[in-house]
Structure formats: C-alpha cells, structure tokens
Amino acid sequence: MTIEIPGYRPGTYTIDPAHSEVGFSVRHMMISKVKGAFHVIEGTIVAPENPLEASVTAKADVASINTKDEGRDQHLRSADFFDAEQFPTIEFVSTGVREEDGEFLVDGDLTIHGVTQPVTFNLELGGFGTDPWGNFKAGATGTAKVDRESFGLTWNAALETGGVLVGKDVTITLDLQASLQA
Template sequence: MTKFAIDPAHSAIGFEVKHMMVSKVKGQFNSYSADIEAADLTDLTTASIAINIDVASIDTRNEDRDNHLRSADFFDIENNPTIEFSSTNITRDGADYKVTGDLTIKGVTKPITFDVEYGGKGTNPWGIEVYGFEAEAKVNREEFGLTWNAALETGGVMVGKDIKIKVELEVNPAA
C-alpha cells in the first residue's frame, strides 16, 4: 500500500445550503488533512480514506456568519473542533465510484455515501504523478445536531436542512 498526500493548492472541501428558501450559501473549510492509502489510485476500490477537517477554518465570506457557525448554535467548535470521515466501503459505479464511510459532525456519527468521479492521472512539472477526484454527497444537517433555524415572516426558514458536501482532491504519493 502506498500513502498519498493532498495537494492543498489544488484541493477544496466545501458545502452549500439553501438560504432563506431562495438562494444558496456556499462555503469551504480552509484547513484539513487526510490519510489516504491505496495499492493503486487508478482503482480507488483498493483505497482507505480518512479525512479530518478543522471546523474553525470555515469560510463563507461573511465573518459574522462564520462566527455564528462556529458557535454552540451550530458546530460548537469548543467541544467539537473537527469533522471526520473514514471510508468503510468503496465500489465501482461505471467509470466512477461510491465511497461509503462514517461521517462525524458535532459528536454524531452517521453513514454517508459520496459519488466520486475519478478525474484522471497525470505528471506535474516536477515529475510527480498526481491523481484527481471530485466527490459529492448530501446530508440532513439536523441529523448531526445542527438544528438552529429562524422562521421567516414570509414563510419558510432561514437555513435549509439539506447540505451538499463537495470535495475536490488532487493527491500524490507522500514523500
């Protein structure tokens, strides 16, 4: 098995959620790490993947909102500083993959399946092989204890229940 490292300059972990029933708020986490091992990343079914996200690094381009998301109303980063994912099963889905694993948010662990697209393999200008992947999944935030909301005068709520998680990774063999 080979260990692989994320290239943070060419990777992103983000999310989007419905805002006020009419638009979407998009954000990302700027600090994360991964333990990825595989016999061959051109066949992701040989991989073991664990991702650890620093929740304090949340960035929605609005400091007040980010601070609210860090508070006990949402992630409660003082007691739950990380979001963690650990793969439990990886299967082929045509040319792509289904990566199932345990997602832990705010101390609650639930199974989740990501639809993963293999972007391919290349060699960077320094002669290092790189692999690209894009993954997406949807979770109900309330199932993870993220239940804060506010009713709107016009009907509906401030924050949607469904969160779309988007992961883009460029990885290479760890040095």
Template structure:
C-alpha cells in the same frame, strides 16, 4: 498501478458546500483547512482506505459574523468539537472511474454513515517529477441528523437555513511511496 499512500495538496484541493437560505437562495462556503490520509490504487478505489479530517473552525462563507455563528455552539461548536472526520468503510465501483464511497461522517459528537460519489480524474507527473492524482466528488447530508438544528422561522412561513447541505470537493494528491 499498485496501492500507494497519497498526500492531499491543500493548495490544489477544496471542500465546498451550499445550503438554502431564506427558502429563496443558496449560501456557499468552504472549509479552508483539512488533511487526508489516502491509501489507494487511484485507478481502482475499491480497496482504498480514505480518512479526511476537517478543521471545523476553518469554515468560510465570506461573511465574518455568519462564520462566527457557524463556529458557535448553535452549529459546529468548533471549540468543543474541533474536527469533522470522514472514514471510508466501503467503496463500490459504479462505472469506469466512478465510485460510491460510504463511510462514517462525524460532526460534533454524532457519527452517521454517508455516501459520496467520487470520480477519478486521472494521474500525471508535475514539473518536479511528483506523481499526482485528481478526484472530484459530491454528496449531501441532512444537517439536523448531526445535531445542527438551529434555525429561525420566517414571517413568510419557511425557515432561514435549509436542512440539506450539498457538499462538493476537488482533491489533488501526491504519491508518497
């Protein structure tokens, strides 16, 4: 398949995360609003260009007060830094349909190189004749590397919020050309 531009379908895509809470459980959440610019041959991502822009204020952990705290200067400072971005820099094929995508992740005013595992899930036509492609992926980042260092020490020793953020995503996109 030739290289094409693809538009992410937000109704059929998601970006989720989880983080340890109180050293005993995990809190899960998602970013509700994001866009992506993808220029790729979905069957061979090694030459693709991928850019994600996430609305930091769209964070949703199903708890209003926690979400407000995450939007505050203690964490994302979404008013001052409204976007989280990822720009691919290199893509290596690891197995059939599986890739490591390395790029620049920017959270707040910190940019770091991060790598995510991405799986090509396939292509197909929807009922309206549009060509669609699906990808899934995951990775993890250390939140303190991006200046997200707020925490509280617990009576039992440990901390309220873990450092490792596990990220997973399901992306469905339609061909634009």
C-alpha cells in the same frame, strides 16, 4: 472484482491541503443557496492494486469555515452550529469503495459536531499526472447530500413569509488533490 483505471498508480497518497477543500451549499431563506468551504488539514488515501479496495481518511478544520461573510462565519463556529471550540474537526473515514453503473461510490463515516453518520460520496476522478517537480498526483471530486439536523446542527429561524432561514439538506463537495508518497 478488480477494475482498471487509466493512469492509476497504487500506493499511499497524502492529501494536499493547498489544493483541496471541503465545500458545501445549503438553502438560505428558501430562495437561494449559501456556499462555503473548510480547509482540509490532513488526509490519506491508500490505493492498493485493486482501486475498489482503496481507503480514505480526512480531516477538515471547522474554525476555517469561510462563507464570505465574517459575521455568518462566527455564528457558524458558535455553539448554535458547529461549536468549533468543542468539535474542532470534521472527519471522514471510508468503509468501502464500489462501482455502480460506471460510477464510483465511496461509503464511509462522516463525523460532524461529535455525531457520526454513514454517508456515500459520488466520486468523479479528475485524473493522474506528474507535476513539474516529478511528484505523481491524483485528483478527484466527491459529492454527497446530508441532513444537517442528523448531525445535531438544528439551529434555525422562522421567516415571516413562511419557511425557515436555513435548509436541512446540505450538499458537500470534496475537491481533493493528493501526492503519491515516495
């Protein structure tokens, strides 16, 4: 099955780190959410004639984590969580693209903390266009929910009022912009 997407151009796209990030949110103290982001350090999207045959590879820098609290960021970089020294990147490699009920889904393998798990991102195409310098761009946002403990991120603290400090479910949001290679 081949689908048509207005403005779509086949080719190989390079993810632009200056216009892309890996964001996340996780329940904190069972009452609110903490949000943060990692900087994308590299990525490629191969877009053949049939968009459903596209593939994506991407890496984010664990040490770049930013939750707007340097003390928390240092703790997240430590062996209690991401262990940035031993596992410096988060990586995603797609295994397939599909369309269901008018939505695009990107299946793939997500590696965090040295553990690889299958994950499916719901993809929202932002669109396509040419920048003022003649470079053709594509933009998209992908979201997925993962269980952080399945990646070995199990640190937590019990609260006096019941519950725990950090929730298990993490929502990942990929905001990506990529340039078509000449």
